[in-house]
Amino acid sequence: KKYIYSFDEGKKEMKSLLGGKGANLAEMSHIGLPVPPGFTITTEACLKYLEMGEELEDQIKEGIFDYIEELEEKQNKKFGDLEDPLLVSVRSGAVISMPGMMDTILNLGLNDKSVEGLAKKTSNPRFAYDSYRRLIQMFGNVVLGIPAYEFDNFLEDRKEKNGYDNDTELEVQDLKDIIEKFKNLIKKRKNIEFPQKPEEQLLMAVEAVFSSWNNSRARSYRNINDIPHDLGTAVNVQTMVFGNIGENSGTGVAFTRNPATGENKVFGEFLLNAQGEDVVAGIRTPKDISELKRLMPEVYEEFVELTETLEKHYKDMQDIEFTIQEGDLYVLQTRTGKRTADAAVNIAVDMEEEGLIDKETAILRVDPEDISQLLHPNFKKDELEKADMLAKGLAASPGAATGKVYFTSEDAVQAAEDGEDVILVRKETSPEDIEGMVKAEGILTSRGGMTSHAAVVARGMGKCCVAGVGDIRVDEDAKKFYVDDRVFSEGDYISLNGSLGEVYAGVIETTDAHLSDNFMMLMEWSDEYRQLGIYTNADTPKDAGVALDFGAEGIGLCRTEHMFFESGRIISVREMIVANTKKKRKKALDKLFPYQKDDFKEIFKVMEDKAVTIRLLDPPLHEFLPQNENDIKSLAKELSIPVESLKRTIEDLEEMNPMLGHRGCRLGISYPEIYKMQVKAIISAALEVNEEMGYDVQADIMIPLIGTEKELVILREQALEVAEELIDQASVDLSYTIGTMIEIPRAALLADDIAKHADFFSFGTNDLTQMTYGFSRDDAGKFINQYMDKEIFQKDPFATLDQKGVGKLVDMAVKLGRQTKKDLKIGICGEHGGEPSSIDFCHRVGLDYVSCSPYRVPIARLAAAQSAI
Ligand code: ADP
Ligand code: MG
Ligand code: MG
Numbered sequence: 001k002k003y004i005y006s007f008d009e010g011k012k013e014m015k016s017l018l019g020g021k022g023a024n025l026a027e028m029s030h031i032g033l034p035v036p037p038g039f040t041i042t043t044e045a046c047l048k049y050l051e052m053g054e055e056l057e058d059q060i061k062e063g064i065f066d067y068i069e070e071l072e073e074k075q076n077k078k079f080g081d082l083e084d085p086l087l088v089s090v091r092s093g094a095v096i097s098m099p100g101m102m103d104t105i106l107n108l109g110l111n112d113k114s115v116e117g118l119a120k121k122t123s124n125p126r127f128a129y130d131s132y133r134r135l136i137q138m139f140g141n142v143v144l145g146i147p148a149y150e151f152d153n154f155l156e157d158r159k160e161k162n163g164y165d166n167d168t169e170l171e172v173q174d175l176k177d178i179i180e181k182f183k184n185l186i187k188k189r190k191n192i193e194f195p196q197k198p199e200e201q202l203l204m205a206v207e208a209v210f211s212s213w214n215n216s217r218a219r220s221y222r223n224i225n226d227i228p229h230d231l232g233t234a235v236n237v238q239t240m241v242f243g244n245i246g247e248n249s250g251t252g253v254a255f256t257r258n259p260a261t262g263e264n265k266v267f268g269e270f271l272l273n274a275q276g277e278d279v280v281a282g283i284r285t286p287k288d289i290s291e292l293k294r295l296m297p298e299v300y301e302e303f304v305e306l307t308e309t310l311e312k313h314y315k316d317m318q319d320i321e322f323t324i325q326e327g328d329l330y331v332l333q334t335r336t337g338k339r340t341a342d343a344a345v346n347i348a349v350d351m352e353e354e355g356l357i358d359k360e361t362a363i364l365r366v367d368p369e370d371i372s373q374l375l376h377p378n379f380k381k382d383e384l385e386k387a388d389m390l391a392k393g394l395a396a397s398p399g400a401a402t403g404k405v406y407f408t409s410e411d412a413v414q415a416a417e418d419g420e421d422v423i424l425v426r427k428e429t430s431p432e433d434i435e436g437m438v439k440a441e442g443i444l445t446s447r448g449g450m451t452s453h454a455a456v457v458a459r460g461m462g463k464c465c466v467a468g469v470g471d472i473r474v475d476e477d478a479k480k481f482y483v484d485d486r487v488f489s490e491g492d493y494i495s496l497n498g499s500l501g502e503v504y505a506g507v508i509e510t511t512d513a514h515l516s517d518n519f520m521m522l523m524e525w526s527d528e529y530r531q532l533g534i535y536t537n538a539d540t541p542k543d544a545g546v547a548l549d550f551g552a553e554g555i556g557l558c559r560t561e562h563m564f565f566e567s568g569r570i571i572s573v574r575e576m577i578v579a580n581t582k583k584k585r586k587k588a589l590d591k592l593f594p595y596q597k598d599d600f601k602e603i604f605k606v607m608e609d610k611a612v613t614i615r616l617l618d619p620p621l622h623e624f625l626p627q628n629e630n631d632i633k634s635l636a637k638e639l640s641i642p643v644e645s646l647k648r649t650i651e652d653l654e655e656m657n658p659m660l661g662h663r664g665c666r667l668g669i670s671y672p673e674i675y676k677m678q679v680k681a682i683i684s685a686a687l688e689v690n691e692e693m694g695y696d697v698q699a700d701i702m703i704p705l706i707g708t709e710k711e712l713v714i715l716r717e718q719a720l721e722v723a724e725e726l727i728d729q730a731s732v733d734l735s736y737t738i739g740t741m742i743e744i745p746r747a748a749l750l751a752d753d754i755a756k757h758a759d760f761f762s763f764g765t766n767d768l769t770q771m772t773y774g775f776s777r778d779d780a781g782k783f784i785n786q787y788m789d790k791e792i793f794q795k796d797p798f799a800t801l802d803q804k805g806v807g808k809l810v811d812m813a814v815k816l817g818r819q820t821k822k823d824l825k826i827g828i829c830g831e832h833g834g835e836p837s838s839i840d841f842c843h844r845v846g847l848d849y850v851s852c853s854p855y856r857v858p859i860a861r862l863a864a865a866q867s868a869i
Contacts, residue, residue: 146186531843532847
């Protein structure tokens with residue numbers, strides 16, 4: 001079996017074998033980019049190693065040295081040579097990139113003797129000893145597991161003692177002393193000498209990377225991100241190039257386009273006379289890539305060309321790592337760059353316009369869930385001008401966030417679960433902080449650059465982040481941070497502007513999002529491809545207006561009960577409920593009628609000739625009555641009825657299981673006059689708007705909670721009677737329909753019968769889910785998390801449609817319904833109508849439309865297009 005591939009042998013399609021890093025290093029070598037030669041030990045070798053109880057097979061060991069020989073020939077240097085040694089890096093590279101999880105060892109192959117040789121050969125002893133101290137430091141940390149700070153302490157001590165600001169000021173003697181200290185540390189901690197044989201260093205390093213696949217940090221990262229545990233990691237062994245030779249060398253990271261905005265301009269940072277992770281580690285403040293243009297114009301030119309080649313080849317924005325060795329440029333890594341939603345949209349649309357990708361690809365490039373951040377508010381301008389700015393840092397990830405500060409991931413999680421808006425404040429974040437970052441509204445760090453953990457992860461999550469705010473001092477132990485002489489403690493409010501990198505004291509109000517031209521373009525393209533209609537759930541003219549602006553094509557659910565709660569009306573609603581005779585009830589309904597009619601008129605006016613699906617009264621009447629003694633007394637007084645009799649009415653209405661009780665169409669059967677009033681209000685409103693505005697209103701009357709054919713027969717008949725009489729009397733035409741919700745499993749099972757009396761179906765998947773599972777939506781919160789922990793549920797079925805069970809009912813009802821009526825219009829109006837994977841299901845089973853909350857309309861448009869492609 002082949003366990004090792006040189007960069008010349010691999011290609012980008014071989015990710016599962018070579019890992020992401022190895023596959024792309026091979027690919028870049030093929031297309032002629034300056035990649036230092038090397039080879040990849042496969043993920044299969046890793047699995048084999050783990051299977052054998054963490055031991056390398058002889059065949060693999062021998063293979064490694066065969067490939068080292070090949071490198072020796074290519075470089076014309078010998079591994080372990082005392083005068084001019086071949087040095088390599090050992091780099092882990094999993095299939096799915098796991099930032100910071102497994103680490104890299106540089107300058108491998110040096111020892112006490114060859115470091116002298118290297119010093120002589122290069123006439124640059126500082127470079128040689130700097131490389132050696134780095135090797136011992138990384139080896140001690142990554143391979144031997146000694147905490148990094150124990151090494152850092154020696155460096156810091158020496159810098160402080162000599163009054164140096166930067167590592168670059170360390171002189172040869174300093175470095176030699178530090179190397180001694182490092183070696184002693186290793187001896188003290190591990191009771192071994194730092195290995196002097198390069199072969200031994202190499203095998204130990206490879207084994208350490210393989211073993212690190214199973215360390216607890218890696219495991220928990222995989223758990224959080226749903227990455228399987230049996231993939232293994234590859235190891236790359238690569239010839240070293242050196243960014244730490246002097247001021248005409250350096251190292252950096254860059255994106256081929258701006259990952260925050262999408263602007264088509266190289267974006268990145270670098271450090272001169274530096275190596276490896278110096279840039280991301282925040283040791284010195286990196287320079288902006290534009291500086292490189294000034295310092296080394298030719299290298300910069302070549303660099304820009306390289307980014308163009310990469311984009312043309314990969315057809316996507318790339319995130320790259322590079323090193324400059326004495327004026328020569330090398331590329332050490334490329335991968336698809338993480339980006340904000342704003343950038344994702346801009347890059348997708350720009351690349352289509354540049355002819356790099358087609359429209360379908362552009363549509364597929366943007367994660368529908370991500371664009372929700374574009375639809376979300378920003379700080380109000382005038383509020384912002386008055387705001388109390390505390391400090392400025394890097395605009396690491398755009399957006400606006402206001403909340404209370406917490407200083408540990410655990411505290412942040414706890415506070416968020418208690419319903420607080422949380423700002424997580426840390427010196428810097430690490431993978432252990434992921435959970436707190438997920439729960440926070442925004443993230444603030446005092447250290448680190450644009451490529452720090454906090455910045456990269458926040459951008460990935462679409463979360464507001466201000467990083468590297470040097471002017472604040474964070475004391476995580478005391479749970480406080482300081483700005484000048486001001487102190488902020490746990491629970492104090494601050495606000496973050498991630499688009500400008502600004503930190504403010506207190507709460508700042510926000511405004512609605514602004515939608516860019518590119519965003520609109522992507523939405524238009526989505527509309528060209530999608531087959532599903534996109535409706536909205538809206539109960540008010542305002543919500544309907546917002547949804548229309550976002551591209552909604554109709555209202556799929558207008559709940560009438562919300563209108564009942566408004567002041568001035570609730571009293572008539574209550575009067576109607578407590579009425580003990582039909583006459584009294586009618587009197588109360590007559591008072592409600594004009595309100596309902598006006599509400600419907602306003603909504604019809606906004607929607608013009610688009611469909612408006614109105615659901616007749618659904619909740620149990622009990623919900624409208626007061627519960628506490630005082631309220632009951634004052635209501636009795638207001639309605640001039642005895643308190644005792646009102647109490648009795650309330651008691652009579654009380655139910656053990658209201659969600660399965662006297663609600664929905666059952667109310668329409670018991671109190672026909674309620675539904676009749678509502679139908680009258682809908683039809684009169686529609687007729688009046690047609691007459692006043694000349695519109696062709698589409699009123700769709702929706703009867704909830706049907707479980708039997710007969711219920712629908714009765715209620716439809718009743719509604720038709722009211723409607724036809726009104727239309728007969730009117731001077732204008734009206735198109736209206738009467739349909740039903742499918743939300744009781746029995747209705748889904750008998751959908752062919754139900755369809756005989758329905759002009760349309762709308763799946764109420766909230767109720768359908770709770771009734772199919774047999775647990776109440778209002779109580780499921782108590783155990784759903786445990787169900788997720790125990791993996792009984794992968795996802796909360798109220799958020800993501802249970803395609804297997806509930807979906808089977810949906811699919812069946814669609815087929816049965818259309819058996820009866822070939823062109824039966826069918827949609828969905830549960831929460832699931834705005835969730836991408838559920839939308840994909842709706843597309844596949846052939847629904848006509850999905851209906852979702854206004855802010856999710858664009859998400860649904862994009863998701864529906866992706867389903868159709
Ligand atoms: P990570 O996955 O954490 O980014 P890498 O394997 O990419 O780890 O290594 C980190 C950094 O080490 C690289 O960005 C590069 O600067 C440096 N590096 C790795 N291999 C080499 C090499 N062969 N020559 C010079 N620098 C290297
Ligand atoms: Mg790393
Ligand atoms: Mg890297």
